[in-house]
Amino acid sequence: MATLPNPLELRTPDHSIEELFIKRWSPRALSGDAITAAAVNSLFEAARWAPSSFNEQEWRFLYAHNESEHWSTFFDLLVEANQLWCKNAGVLIVVFSRTTFTRNGKPNSTHEFDTGLATQNLMLQAAAMGLVSHAMAGFDRGQSKRSLNVPDGFEPHCMLAIGHPGDPAELPENYQGMETPSGRKQLPEIAREGTFSFDE
Amino acid sequence: MATLPNPLELRTPDHSIEELFIKRWSPRALSGDAITAAAVNSLFEAARWAPSSFNEQEWRFLYAHNESEHWSTFFDLLVEANQLWCKNAGVLIVVFSRTTFTRNGKPNSTHEFDTGLATQNLMLQAAAMGLVSHAMAGFDRGQSKRSLNVPDGFEPHCMLAIGHPGDPAELPENYQGMETPSGRKQLPEIAREGTFSFDE
Numbered sequence: 001m002a003t004l005p006n007p008l009e010l011r012t013p014d015h016s017i018e019e020l021f022i023k024r025w026s027p028r029a030l031s032g033d034a035i036t037a038a039a040v041n042s043l044f045e046a047a048r049w050a051p052s053s054f055n056e057q058e059w060r061f062l063y064a065h066n067e068s069e070h071w072s073t074f075f076d077l078l079v080e081a082n083q084l085w086c087k088n089a090g091v092l093i094v095v096f097s098r099t100t101f102t103r104n105g106k107p108n109s110t111h112e113f114d115t116g117l118a119t120q121n122l123m124l125q126a127a128a129m130g131l132v133s134h135a136m137a138g139f140d141r142g143q144s145k146r147s148l149n150v151p152d153g154f155e156p157h158c159m160l161a162i163g164h165p166g167d168p169a170e171l172p173e174n175y176q177g178m179e180t181p182s183g184r185k186q187l188p189e190i191a192r193e194g195t196f197s198f199d200e
Numbered sequence: 201m202a203t204l205p206n207p208l209e210l211r212t213p214d215h216s217i218e219e220l221f222i223k224r225w226s227p228r229a230l231s232g233d234a235i236t237a238a239a240v241n242s243l244f245e246a247a248r249w250a251p252s253s254f255n256e257q258e259w260r261f262l263y264a265h266n267e268s269e270h271w272s273t274f275f276d277l278l279v280e281a282n283q284l285w286c287k288n289a290g291v292l293i294v295v296f297s298r299t300t301f302t303r304n305g306k307p308n309s310t311h312e313f314d315t316g317l318a319t320q321n322l323m324l325q326a327a328a329m330g331l332v333s334h335a336m337a338g339f340d341r342g343q344s345k346r347s348l349n350v351p352d353g354f355e356p357h358c359m360l361a362i363g364h365p366g367d368p369a370e371l372p373e374n375y376q377g378m379e380t381p382s383g384r385k386q387l388p389e390i391a392r393e394g395t396f397s398f399d400e
Binding site for chain 2: 011015018021024026041042044046049050051057062063064065068070098109112115116118119121123124125137147148149150151154158182184185190191192193194195196198
């Protein structure tokens with residue numbers, strides 16, 4: 001069996017950082033093995049401790065294990081290009097947020113941003129446990145609200161596939177070449193002291 | 201000198217997670233000491249490795265060290281309640297994102313969310329280095345674009361104060377009581393299997 005590449009061998013940070021940030025990447029080769037309830041709890045526990053404006057904690061996660069009655073409801077939300085490999089995920093998650101503050105009903109202008117903070121914790125915890133997490137924009141957002149009975153005032157942001165690493169050779173051929181950790185822009189392309197001087 | 205409480209002693213996760221997620225919190229007591237250029241690079245390096253839709257990396261960070269010519273431009277963006285304690289930050293950051301894809305010019309519906317992913321990496325890296333990071337919604341968003349010459353097509357999300365831990369007794373009296381790590385909702389309030397069943 002072929003194995004997934006190790007990002008720690010393929011990515012070289014330019015400045016010293018925690019290894020976990022490099023270790024997290026987004027492969028598609030999953031084994032189909034189940035994720036334990038304990039592991040799922042650890043993922044959401046990590047998300048739980050993210051910061052948010054006024055500690056609103058506006059993130060909401062709905063999920064399905066791959067052998068549950070709910071699986072097909074989640075799986076059917078994905079575009080076909082994601083279904084091709086997500087069939088081997090152990091858990092599928094849809095990430096939502098509440099768009100108004102519980103405290104006063106006013107619009108929460110950072111609900112998407114805050115929910116990103118929490119979701120990164122979730123994905124890093126997955127990497128720490130040796131699990132794959134892969135965030136996807138390719139799903140039917142409107143249908144996700146209807147299929148999952150999500151009330152007005154909550155909006156979806158992404159779906160996440162969580163799985164055990166699989167054999168890249170078992171992916172469709174045109175997906176196999178993507179199974180390598182992606183690179184990044186240079187640091188001066190994303191961070192500068194002073195006023196905006198990026199070459200955009 | 202009083203010292204900041206240790207979140208590892210005050211927060212008890214319900215499920216096993218990496219300690220770093222608990223260690224990160226948002227105090228206001230900062231020492232005023234400078235942040236080295238190497239430390240700043242490590243913060244943005246961590247942000248750099250976050251995932252994004254189509255690997256767009258739409259996050260942009262502008263920052264100022266507390267002894268630089270740019271400091272007052274950044275400091276003046278903050279609401280007074282944040283200026284009161286941010287005067288002792290070592291670095292102030294404004295977090296922006298590009299709202300359209302570089303690849304095709306179309307709107308990027310996950311730019312806020314993705315930029316949250318990257319910003320969480322930054323804050324976790326700060327915690328790993330023993331630095332405080334504190335995200336703030338309390339700043340003038342419109343003025344941040346004007347003062348920092350940010351072009352159309354980029355939007356601000358938050359400001360971050362980065363600093364060395366300070367003495368809580370030196371904060372204004374009505375701020376001292378806030379210097380304790382905040383709690384969180386219970387896990388079933390943010391994550392459920394199947395359809396939406398939160399009590400909202």
